[in-house]
Amino acid sequence: MRPVVEAVDCVVIGAGVVGLAVARALAQGGHEVLVLEGENAIGTQTSARSSEVIHAGIYYPPGSWKARLCVRGKDLLYAYCAERSVGYRRCGKFIVATSQAQVARLDAIARQAAANSVGDLVLLSAAQAQAAEPALQCLAALHSPSTGIVDSHGLMLSLHGDLTRAGGLVALNSAVAQLECGPDAIIVVASDGTRLAARAVVNAAGLRAPALAARMAGLGARHVPRAYFAKGSYFTLAGKAPFSRLVYPVPEPGGLGVHLTLDLGGGARFGPDVQWVDDPGDLAVDPARAEAFYAGVRRYWPDLPEGALQPAYAGIRPKISAPGQPDSDFSIQGPNVHGIPGLVNLFGIESPGLTAALAIGEAVTALVVAPA
Numbered sequence: 001m002r003p004v005v006e007a008v009d010c011v012v013i014g015a016g017v018v019g020l021a022v023a024r025a026l027a028q029g030g031h032e033v034l035v036l037e038g039e040n041a042i043g044t045q046t047s048a049r050s051s052e053v054i055h056a057g058i059y060y061p062p063g064s065w066k067a068r069l070c071v072r073g074k075d076l077l078y079a080y081c082a083e084r085s086v087g088y089r090r091c092g093k094f095i096v097a098t099s100q101a102q103v104a105r106l107d108a109i110a111r112q113a114a115a116n117s118v119g120d121l122v123l124l125s126a127a128q129a130q131a132a133e134p135a136l137q138c139l140a141a142l143h144s145p146s147t148g149i150v151d152s153h154g155l156m157l158s159l160h161g162d163l164t165r166a167g168g169l170v171a172l173n174s175a176v177a178q179l180e181c182g183p184d185a186i187i188v189v190a191s192d193g194t195r196l197a198a199r200a201v202v203n204a205a206g207l208r209a210p211a212l213a214a215r216m217a218g219l220g221a222r223h224v225p226r227a228y229f230a231k232g233s234y235f236t237l238a239g240k241a242p243f244s245r246l247v248y249p250v251p252e253p254g255g256l257g258v259h260l261t262l263d264l265g266g267g268a269r270f271g272p273d274v275q276w277v278d279d280p281g282d283l284a285v286d287p288a289r290a291e292a293f294y295a296g297v298r299r300y301w302p303d304l305p306e307g308a309l310q311p312a313y314a315g316i317r318p319k320i321s322a323p324g325q326p327d328s329d330f331s332i333q334g335p336n337v338h339g340i341p342g343l344v345n346l347f348g349i350e351s352p353g354l355t356a357a358l359a360i361g362e363a364v365t366a367l368v369v370a371p372a
Helices: 019-026 065-084 101-114 126-132 150-165 206-213 285-299 352-371
Strands: 008-014 033-036 091-097 124-125 140-144 149-150 169-171 178-183 185-190 196-203 228-237 246-249 260-262 269-271 274-278 307-319 331-335 343-348
Touching: 008 019, 008 185, 019 033, 019 150, 019 196, 019 352, 033 206, 091 101, 091 126, 101 124, 101 140, 124 126, 124 228, 126 140, 126 185, 140 169, 149 150, 150 169, 196 206, 196 352, 206 307, 206 343, 228 285, 285 307, 331 352, 343 352
Parallel strands: 008 033, 008 196, 033 169, 091 246, 196 343
Antiparallel strands: 091 140, 124 140, 178 185, 185 196, 228 269, 228 274, 228 307, 246 260, 260 269, 331 343
């Protein structure tokens, strides 16, 4: 066995937006922090392939991690972007009903949002919605004024800068092979054989977090969820979008429907859809999927021109619930769950993970500094 070559206070595995936010929070709290990232740049996986939406916190079960961290994270993120000059826009979102059955569901959505402390939704008639968005066709809509968009790459660069200024370090091309969980330290074994002794380790490896947890000697198998990969494809709109807000259909079983999001340059994209895959590297967009996108979008934008949708990119959601099951909550497992001092595993950090990132940083820091 190779000897331990270095001791470090905190190791964060994964330099996506959540890993960077966690590392930043730890470093600014006075901890020595090393981030290990297997790729050759920060934020190249799930964090680089999202809708870049700042979510309000509407749909998640009241009291869940997703609900609480999304609402808290949204406030932190808007303040952070304004302070650090990270690109963002509080553009708002319309949740649109295109059938009478969906109209009846708008009240339930508003009640759930209020239970999550999102009390700013406004019910609009068809005429009111169409006055604000003339290209829109609907029977009614809910306006969420606190929904927005953010430059996710600019955000990650800013978080990385904060981490560095606080004395933290990101090591790229530094994949982790396994961990050995002991009572006094957690041994992190890199793929090149380097061994680090850490007081605290945060597994923020995203899509690979369950597989990494399965390679943690000393962690019970009951604490390692099965990973499922939900691919979401996006199509971009050729030309300028006739909308100034995001447009989401009323959610249906199996997903949020084909929704329209905007980027900071005014361009529009549609998606993501849901396609269950076995390989998290399956990121090709099948042009044939556009047919379902046209049908979905034309329910609320009937004038979408034929041929206007172009394949863009795909992302993979790090699911820990199987196809056909209800979406799982974020799984944030600290010593209070598994009994290993200093270890925090983050599983299933899908949407609204980007919105919640700074709040996740707060929550994980509390677990790392708290006694087991």
